[in-house]
Amino acid sequence: MIIAIGQENRFEWIERNLGIEFDQWDMPVIDEKTFCSTREGVFFGGDAAFGPKNVITAVAHGHQAAISIDLYCQNEDIKDRPNPDIKLFSTKMGIHEWSYDSDVTTDIRYIVPQANKKDTLRNRKKEVELGFDLQTAFKEAQRCLNCDVQTEFTENKCIECDACMDICPTSCISFIKNEDSEDTLRMKLLVPAINKEQDILVSDILKTGRVMVKDEDMCLHCGLCAERCPTAAWDMKQFFYNTAKAGHICYV
């Protein structure tokens, strides 16, 4: 294992006849899933794998490469990888009560105040960002989109009253006839789902022959759909994700 602490990728020290291929940027060619180079048994991670990213990405690479190395050392297929541990827990505490703050705020991002530029330019040791005061920090935190809380839809509980569609503040729920083409379906939603990088959720066919379609891109995770639903077909569930680890670790 070679630990790199530099700020620039340089691989001149790797001889070019070892079977490790490099691309046009002189970066090693790496499998995005296994982190294996083109030479079996040689793995890369962090900035050395796909160029500069942040430390969280580097740690994630480390976990994935460790899984590959562990499988490789046991003569197992490094492409046959363990799944991450995923759990969803209902956050419902009462009809109108949730274990998370679901207030919808329309505040735009608060800007962190900075020290006077003349002072900071004159004195390079002076802190530029002053940080929020307590009140602004609280307001900024209230803008949290609760993306760890997910909406979950249960088809067989839905009586198709359309109440969730009415109350959703962003109109991201539509009950409509399904279409053969995803593009057509996207354009027929209450608000067309134009961001194709975000999958849309399409339910099974419901009793009236319609489907429930939700555009996650628009969801505020406010929980109003789940509060309004008379049959609890919608639930707001907290999402826990535990990345897969090398070796056979059991999660409780």
Ligand code: SF4
């Ligand atoms: S959580 Fe809020 S924004 Fe998301 S679907 Fe339900 S009502 Fe709409």
Ligand code: SF4
């Ligand atoms: S409010 Fe509940 S029962 Fe009514 S349409 Fe929405 S999910 Fe179905």
